[in-house]
Each structure stands twice: as C-alpha cells, then as structure tokens.
Amino acid sequence: MSKVVQRIDLDSMSPGTERFVKAHRYGKPGARPKAYLQASLHADEIPGMLAAHHLIGLLDDAAARGEIKGEIIVVPVANPVGAGQVINTTFAGRYDFRSGINFNRRWPDLSQGLAAKVKGKLGKDADANIAIVRQALGETVDQIYAIGENARLRRELMRLAHDADFVLDLHCDDIALMHIYTTNQFWPRAQDLAADVARPRCCCATIRAPPRSTRASSCPGTGCRRKSVQTIRCRRRS
Structure with missing residues (x-):
C-alpha cells in the first residue's frame, strides 16, 4: 500500500480558527x-x-521501493495546540495556556477497567491474548468523552498508538x-533500540512500585546487542 497522509481535525477553542494533526501512514493498516x-x-x-521530517523522507523512499514491512505511522507535529503558543517570539509549548497542565502529564489511564473488559477471555495463546487486550484498549479509547481541543488531541494520539x-x-x-x-x-527488549542510538543511556523507570527511582543503564553503542550493561541508581524525575 502506498503512503497515506491522514488529517485529523481537532475541536477549535477559538471561532474562525482550526487545528489538525497529520499522520503519515505507511504499509497496510493492521499489518504487523x-x-x-x-x-x-x-x-x-x-x-x-526535524528528526521526524527527515525520517519521513527516508520512509517515502522505502515505500517507493516496496520495502515497508508491517505498518508505520509518523506524527511529526504531535501537538499543534502547543505549537501555536508563542510569547514575544518564544515558543511556550510545554504547558497548556488554558489549563496550565503539562502537555505530557495527566493523560487518561487506559489500564483502568481493563481487567474487567478482558476477564474470562484470556487463555494460553499469547498472540490471541495480545489481540484481545488491544481490542479492549481501543474500545476504552473510543469511549473517552473528549471536550476541547487538548482532550481531543490526546484521544486521537492514543487512538493511533x-x-x-x-x-x-x-x-x-x-x-x-x-x-x-x-x-x-x-x-x-529495548536494548536493541539502544544499540542503534549513538552512545545512548537507557533509563528504566519503575512503574507504580517502590522505591521511586530509576535504573540508568549505560550502553557502549552500536553492536552491543544483549551485552550486560552497567547500571546506576538515580532519582526519578517528577
């Protein structure tokens, strides 16, 4: 399937204006x-x-050669709401001007109620279980009642991801x-990705479990797949 650019309209908070998200889609929808x-x-x-812009060019070339496997979605500007927030020529897109909330905080927790949705449906087939959980997550996203452009933005990004x-x-x-x-x-599992990034550091957060800390893992770079890494303890960022 050739590339498709999907436009997703948001609910504008100002009369006479509009905002939207563009998703660059490659491969066959639903493919793995x-x-x-x-x-x-x-x-x-x-x-x-900028990184996403250059990636899209590379993916365009790969798609033209028929090299896309599975499905790839790239959203180069994931927050057009924040991108419009400029004060005295300075971008101020970290916090929502209307609510004061960090754009990367207080997202809906899709795990709430998930256990009830999949109760009695899971078995010994891991692939089948994954499909069931994904379907339940999709239903949860669809049920989110989004009021305003920021809430709509979050719902649409979760729908894609x-x-x-x-x-x-x-x-x-x-x-x-x-x-x-x-x-x-x-x-x-993330170690392979870390190996492809030039001299990375890998921070692994503990989710909902004490102590409130992370393990920062040093990886020597490309070619270090599955090698042991040195770890240090560091304070978790709020």
Missing part, C-alpha cells in the same frame, strides 16, 4: 509489526520535528545526553 512515532508533544522541543508494537515519543532538552527512557517491563 506496527510502529508509531510522534514528535514534539512538548511543542517547544523542535528538534524532534494504542495497538502498536513499538511506540517512540521524541523529546529533547537544551543540554542533555542522548538517552532512551523506558520501563523495567520493556527491558531488555
């Missing part, structure tokens, strides 16, 4: 594996947009080491 990548959820973090095998959310800072932030549940 599925990879989802979004950039600049914190809309003042512009380098992610909830059933992906790989989800990459690109962030940046003024001064920072290249690193991958994941969870203990996804380590060491």
